[in-house]
Amino acid sequence: MVYSIDYSEQNILVTGGSNGIGLAIAQAFLNAGASVSVTGTKETADQYPCNLSAFHYHQAIMEDTASVDALIAAVGPVDVLVNNAGTFVDPPEGLLPEGFDRNMFINLNSVYRLSLGLHPRLAKRPGCIINIASMYSYFGSGSGPAYSASKTGIVGLTKSLAVAYARDGIRVNAIAPGWVRTNLTAGTQANEASSGSILKRTPLARWGEPEEMAGTILFLASSDLAGFVTGVTIPVDGGYSAM
Ligand SMILES: NC(=O)c1ccc[n+]([C@@H]2O[C@H](COP(=O)([O-])OP(=O)(O)OC[C@H]3O[C@@H](n4cnc5c(N)ncnc54)[C@H](OP(=O)(O)O)[C@@H]3O)[C@@H](O)[C@H]2O)c1
Numbered sequence: 001m002v003y004s005i006d007y008s009e010q011n012i013l014v015t016g017g018s019n020g021i022g023l024a025i026a027q028a029f030l031n032a033g034a035s036v037s038v039t040g041t042k043e044t045a046d047q048y049p050c051n052l053s054a055f056h057y058h059q060a061i062m063e064d065t066a067s068v069d070a071l072i073a074a075v076g077p078v079d080v081l082v083n084n085a086g087t088f089v090d091p092p093e094g095l096l097p098e099g100f101d102r103n104m105f106i107n108l109n110s111v112y113r114l115s116l117g118l119h120p121r122l123a124k125r126p127g128c129i130i131n132i133a134s135m136y137s138y139f140g141s142g143s144g145p146a147y148s149a150s151k152t153g154i155v156g157l158t159k160s161l162a163v164a165y166a167r168d169g170i171r172v173n174a175i176a177p178g179w180v181r182t183n184l185t186a187g188t189q190a191n192e193a194s195s196g197s198i199l200k201r202t203p204l205a206r207w208g209e210p211e212e213m214a215g216t217i218l219f220l221a222s223s224d225l226a227g228f229v230t231g232v233t234i235p236v237d238g239g240y241s242a243m
Contacts, residue, residue, distance in 0.1 A: 001224075003222075003224050005032050005225075006032060006033055007032040007033050007080075007218075007221070008032075008034065009033075010029075010033075010034045010079040011034070011035050011075075011076065011079050011080075012026070012029045012034045012036045012037070012079065012080045012082065013036075013038075013039075013078050013080070013081050013082065014026040014036065014037070014038050014039075014082040015038075015039045015060060015071075015083055015084050015085035015110075015114065016038075016040065016084045016085030017036070017037075017038025017039060017052075017055065017082075017084065018040025018042070018045075018048050018050075018057075019040070019048070019183055020182030020183055020184060021084060021177065021180060021213045022038065022082070022084040022085065023038070023050065024211045024213060024214050025082055025084060025214045025217050026038045027211075027214070028211070028214035028217070028218055029218070029221075030054055032218065034080075035056070036054075036056070037055060037058060037075055038055045038056070038057055038058075039057075039058045039059065039071060040052075040059065041060075041061055043059050044057070045057035056075075058074055058075065062105060062106040062107075062110035063105040063106050063110070065113060068113050068114060068117070069117065071114070072113075072117035072118060075118075077121055077124070077125070078118050078121050078125075078127060079122075079125045079127040079128075080127055080129075080130065080221045081114065081115065081118055081122065081129045081130070082129075082130045082217060083114060083115070083129065083131045083132065084132045085106065085110070086106060086107045086132060086150075086184075087103070087106055087107070087184065088103070088144050088147045089102055089103040089106075089144070089146060089147070090143070090144075091143050091144075094143070094145070094146060094147070095143075095145070102146075103144070103146035103150060104146050104149065104150050106150075107147065107150035107151065107153075107154070108149075108150040108154060108157065111131055112157060115129055115172075119165065119168070119170070122165075122170050123165075123169070126169030126170050127170060128172065128220070128221055128223075129161060129165075129170065129171075129173075130172075130173055130174065130217055130220050131154050131157070131158050131172070131173070131174040131233075132154070132175060132176075132177065133151050133154045133158070133174045133175065133233045134147075134148075134151035134154075134176055134177065135176060135178055135179070135235075135237060135240055135241060136148040136151045137151040137152045137154060137176055137233065138176070138241060151176075154174055154233075155174065155176075155233045158173060158174040158233055162230040163231065166230060171226070171230040172230060173220045173229060173230060173231065173233070173234070174232070174234070175213060175216050175217060175220070175233065175234050175235075175236050176233050176234065176235045176236065176237065177208060177237060178202060178235070178236065178237025178238050178239075178241070179198045179202065179237075179238075180207065180208040180209065180210055180212075181207045181209055182210055189207065195207075198240075201240060202237070202239060202240045202243070203239030203240075203242065204239055205238075206238065208236070208237070208238055212236065213236055216234055216236050220234070
C-alpha cells in the first residue's frame with residue numbers, strides 16, 4: 001500500500017486556530033491542500049499579529065453557547081473537526097466556582113456542543129474529530145482544578161464519542177501534548193525553576209514546538225493511515241508521561 005497525506009478537497013475546522021498549537025495544525029492542513037477554517041476570540045482576523053488571510057476566520061467565544069451555536073451555523077461542510085481552543089483560567093478566578101465553570105465550558109462543554117452540532121455534517125462525509133487533551137488529563141493541578149478536570153474529561157469524551165459515532169463512520173481521537181512553547185505556557189517558560197523541573201522530567205529534555213503537534217493530528221485525520229484508530233488519546237510529550 002502506498003500512503004499519502006493529501007487533504008485537498010477536505011474542509012477542516014480548527015478551533016483556537018488563531019495562535020499556538022491550533023495555528024500550527026491549521027497551517028499543516030493548509031500545506032496539505034485543505035480548505036481550513038479557524039476560530040479565535042477576536043472579532044476579525046486582522047486583529048491578530050500573525051497573518052490569517054489564508055484561512056476562513058470565525059469569531060467563537062467558547063464559554064458563550066450562543067457563540068458556539070453561531071459557529072456551527074456559519075461553517076459549511078466539515079471533514080475534520082479539531083477541538084483545540086482552550087485556556088487555563090488562573091487563580092484566583094479559576095479557584096472560584098464561576099471560574100471553574102467558565103474553564104469547563106471553554107475546554108470541555110464547547111467540545112461536546114460543537115461535536116454534537118456538527119455530527120450530521122461529519123456523518124455525511126464521513127469525517128473525524130480530534131480533541132486536545134493534556135498532561136493534566138493524567139496529573140492533577142493544584143492551581144487549575146478545572147483545567148485538569150476538563151482535560152481528563154476530554155479523554156473520557158473522546159472515548160464516549162468514538163463509541164457513539166462509530167456507527168456513522170466518524171472516528172474520534174485526541175492528542176495529549178506535553179509542554180509546548182505557546183502563549184499559554186509563556187509564564188512557565190519564563191520561570192526558570194518551573195521550566196527547569198519540566199525539562200528535568202521530560203526524557204527528550206526540551207520544550208515541544210507547536211508544529212510538532214501537527215504531524216500526529218494529520219496522521220489521526222487520515223482514513224488511509226489511521227482508519228482503524230478510534231477512541232485513543234496519543235501523548236505527544238517528549239516522553240513526559242512515560243517518566
Ligand atoms: N501549550 C501547551 O503546553 C499545551 C499542553 C497541553 C495542552 N494544550 C492545549 O492545546 C490547546 C491550544 O493551546 P495553546 O498552547 O496553543 O494556547 P494559545 O497559544 O493560548 O492558543 C489558544 C487558542 O484558544 C483560543 N481561546 C482561548 N480562550 C478561548 C475562549 N474563551 N473561547 C474561544 N477560544 C479561546 C485562543 O484564541 P485567541 O488567540 O483569540 O486568544 C487561541 O486561538 C488548548 O486546548 C490547550 O489546553 C496546550
